[in-house]
Amino acid sequence: MKLTILHIEDDQEIGSWVSGFLTDLGYEVIWLPSGNDAMKYMEKTDLVILDIMLPGLDGYTVGQRLKQKFPNTPIMMLSARTSMEDKLQGLTFADDYMTKPYHPDELVARIQVLVRRLGVISSETIEVKHLRIDQKANRIVNSISKEDIMLTGKQFHIFMYLADHLDQILTKKQIYEAVWKDTYIEGDKTLMVHIRHLREKIEIDPSRPQIIETIRGIGYRMKS
Numbered sequence: 001m002k003l004t005i006l007h008i009e010d011d012q013e014i015g016s017w018v019s020g021f022l023t024d025l026g027y028e029v030i031w032l033p034s035g036n037d038a039m040k041y042m043e044k045t046d047l048v049i050l051d052i053m054l055p056g057l058d059g060y061t062v063g064q065r066l067k068q069k070f071p072n073t074p075i076m077m078l079s080a081r082t083s084m085e086d087k088l089q090g091l092t093f094a095d096d097y098m099t100k101p102y103h104p105d106e107l108v109a110r111i112q113v114l115v116r117r118l119g120v121i122s123s124e125t126i127e128v129k130h131l132r133i134d135q136k137a138n139r140i141v142n143s144i145s146k147e148d149i150m151l152t153g154k155q156f157h158i159f160m161y162l163a164d165h166l167d168q169i170l171t172k173k174q175i176y177e178a179v180w181k182d183t184y185i186e187g188d189k190t191l192m193v194h195i196r197h198l199r200e201k202i203e204i205d206p207s208r209p210q211i212i213e214t215i216r217g218i219g220y221r222m223k224s
Contacts, residue, residue, distance in 0.1 A: 002028040003115070003137050006045040008035050008062065009078070010054050014100075018049070018078075021104050024181075025153060026138055026160055035062030042070050046137075047114060052079040052090070060089060067093040074114040078102075105152045115139055116148055126163070128224055129211050131202060133163060140202070154179060155198045158191075162212065162222035171219040195220060 009015040052059035077090040176184040
């Protein structure tokens with residue numbers, strides 16, 4: 001089971017982009033253009049991303065009603081409004097307030113922080129060496145230090161793709177096209193660079209990787 005995010009955003013371009021980005025990272029996303037029907041989806045929602053400027057009821061009203069009925073479900077306000085008054089009003093019920101424009105990696109990081117801080121957890125956890133992976137919450141924990149490992153969007157997507165194919169040898173082409181959704185060009189170093197940075201975050205000794213193994217001339221394998 002995946003972490004389910006209810007995304008309430010009336011802007012078609014932003015709504016489509018954010019929902020697609022989060023879906024690609026493994027989240028289950030329900031996208032609504034207004035808050036009118038939000039309540040009926042809350043039973044299966046783990047986290048809400050809510051815009052302020054909505055048709056009909058505004059985000060403040062929608063958020064307050066959702067929080068009153070489902071106090072344990074985290075809400076993140078996502079708005080172009082940057083004034084302190086707007087932020088303070090949002091934070092009377094929301095658990096986080098993020099202003100537009102923003103980098104997608106920051107959005108993912110804030111989601112992971114809310115998941116960790118508010119205890120949105122899953123029983124679907126696997127362990128790889130010293131890593132504990134919560135597949136529902138998209139959370140990776142170093143079981144030695146007990147700290148969350150924060151990855152960029154691409155790093156996380158690479159990691160989870162490898163984890164989904166544990167102990168399988170994957171070609172560079174397979175990984176690149178699954179993550180970037182684009183055609184792989186032989187000799188492209190993009191994946192190699194991302195793997196190097198990923199190892200710096202997850203390996204005990206990145207110079208001697210024990211988790212992501214390089215299969216010379218072919219690609220990579222995540223070892224259980």
